Amino acid sequence: MALRKRPEPEEPSDPARLRVGxxxxxxxxxxxIPGNIVDDFxxxxxxxxxxxxxxxxxxxxxxxxxxxxxxRNSAELRPTI
Known part of the structure; x- marks a missing residue:
């Protein structure tokens, strides 16, 4: 079984593109480290x-x-695929 490579993060995030989930x-x-946005303060x-x-x-x-x-703030997050 081949190991899947984790997707590389994209460029710095535009806060308007980020959303819960x-x-x-x-x-x-x-x-x-991969994760999911669970709340927006x-x-x-x-x-x-x-x-x-x-x-x-x-x-x-x-x-x-x-x-x-x-x-974290928006600049510290990167969307992944």
Whole structure:
């Protein structure tokens, strides 16, 4: 039985193209990991509004195939086939 190669992620995502239920790859520890978008929290407030640059909000919740749930912004996701 031949092994199937995972599809390579496409170019950076246009937020208008992303949607709940879409298959995506998420960059985590220098590896692209496949998953599905499970929620869209919309555009968050500007981090400078809080007077800090840590613990900022993320737009997308992504359930990875390895069972983890990650929260990422559009620029950190790539659609997969």
């Amino acid at each position: 879409m298959r995506v790859a998420v960059l985590d520890n220098n590896r692209w 919309g555009e968050g407030p500007d981090p400078s509004a809080f007077g800090r640059d840590w613990a900022t909000t993320r737009r997308w919740a992504v359930a990875l195939e390895d069972g983890r749930l990650l929260f």
